[in-house]
Amino acid sequence: MDQPAREVYHFKDKEQSSNLLLQLNRLRQENILTDVLLCSDNTEIPCHRNVLVSSSPYFRAMFCSNFVERQQTKIDLKGITSTILSSIIDYVYTGLISISMDDVLPLMQAASMLQYGRLFEACSSFLQKQLSPDNCLSMIRLSDIMSCKSLRDKAKEIAMKSFCDVSISEDLCELSLPELMGYLEDDSLCAEEEQVFETLVAWIHHDPLSRRGAISDLFKKVRLRYIHPTYLFQFIANDPLIQSSTLCTELIESVRRLMFSVSTKCSGDIAADFKHPWVAPRRYSYHDMLVVVGGRKNNEQTSREAIVFDERSQMWQWLAKLPVRLYKASYVALHSVLYVIGGLTTNPKNSEVSRTVYTLSLKTNHWRTAEPMLEPRFAHQSISYLHFIFALGGLGPDRRLTGSVERYNSMFNLWESMAPMPEAVLHPAVAATNQRIYMFGGEDAMHNPVRMTQVYHIARNMWSKMENRTVKNVSAPAVVMDEKIYIIGGYTRRMIAYDTKANRFIKCASLRERRMHHSATVLSNKLYVTGGRYINGHDVIEDSDAFECYDPKTDTWTSKGSLPYKLFDHGSVTLTCVSQTWSKS
Missing domain, CATH: 3.30.710.10 (Potassium Channel Kv1.1; Chain A)
Known part of the structure; x- marks a missing residue:
């Protein structure tokens, strides 16, 4: 058993x-x-x-x-x-x-x-x-003495993330040249390029006799492409240290030539010493955020709200409010600054066509006034290209349609009149690429759709126009991705892409509804559309709080939720900020 x-x-x-x-x-x-x-x-x-x-x-x-x-x-x-x-x-x-x-x-x-x-x-x-910004550099030295990798890594992380605070510490001036070079050339450094320049100058002035000769090597670590032209040509170019170095002055002159040539690409004969500072990518600490501003909120009065969407957190947050209510202003981003241009002021007592320009940066979250336009206008279009902003058409003080064009030069902080557009139109789709501004469709003074593409050559200050039966959009935004211009809706569900090289239109996935008075911008190589008005199944126009994303790789639309409120005739722009510098209100 x-x-x-x-x-x-x-x-x-x-x-x-x-x-x-x-x-x-x-x-x-x-x-x-x-x-x-x-x-x-x-x-x-x-x-x-x-x-x-x-x-x-x-x-x-x-x-x-x-x-x-x-x-x-x-x-x-x-x-x-x-x-x-x-x-x-x-x-x-x-x-x-x-x-x-x-x-x-x-x-x-x-x-x-x-x-x-x-x-x-x-x-x-x-x-x-x-660890703190005040002691992280000394902790790095201590970690090297102790051979403590975990302490060194954490202290280095603090130094990189809080570099603006670290850069003014006494410890930074005690760094060796190779140590400082290591920080300034690191892609993950959390600092604007202006701060990088000011740091290297302070380091040299701490011991000018022995360090002055390092200026050209250090200056190469500054990514000149991402510095505001006014700061570069008025402040940096006139710095005695920079003027003492032939290589540094040559680098700045190379930038000047590139900007004045209105070219987006480095020319073939560009000096090897200049190539890396110019083509170096943005630092990892920079990231893009979507800002929605102005417009008509919840079908009530014109809004002063400005809100920002962080793609990382998928959250909306409120920014400082616009100083005034503006009806049909134009909105554009240049040098990571939001510009709100012109518009009709909507005061309780009277309304006035404005030529005022307001600016906002995520760094300060504070509105300022900039150089005003030459002419008051509203219901116009604005577009940025390199260091320029162009204000195109719209309605003037007499409420009549104008074809006038003016250009803001951020390098010299001035507006100047440019060649007027061949045909004055309201609410066209506008985009700039390859030294040209493209203006698609819109409507004439009698509110008839205009089937036309008007092209402005920036360097030549000349316009051309061509009839095109494909173009039929009113109150539609346009954006540029991969050298294609996407025209989104405009009293239609249709989205088309214009291939500037092949001079042909490509049909893309359609919107869910017939959309107009919406806004669009590009974020992380995807197209984001915000708000607007749409025509429902009963042919009734309704306001929208839609927030949608288009991926050109898959030719598909996805919903990203909704805006905090319904909105139309507003602006959507992409602003770049350094992770640690954005001041939330």
């Missing part, structure tokens, strides 16, 4: 290990079975060799190899104070230790010497909690 299975009970005593350690510590305290004395500062601490050997590779090598200490009953540990040694032995027998700023460094040194790795990392964790 089969024997019955024998029952086995596997018992695990969870308290055994902790109790054992507790009992060993009592034996140590009562000096029972101890077989070695650790000595420091005339203090003797009795211990058990087997406990020390089990806790540290240092003691294992000491007592289990052919070292002289194997035969000794007293071991003198030099370089460790009795207080620190006593704390470490308590830690060995109990697993407990108290770390403070007063003793963390000698404790860390002793833990390193005696090879208590977890205690060493506990000291590192303690120091990481004390």
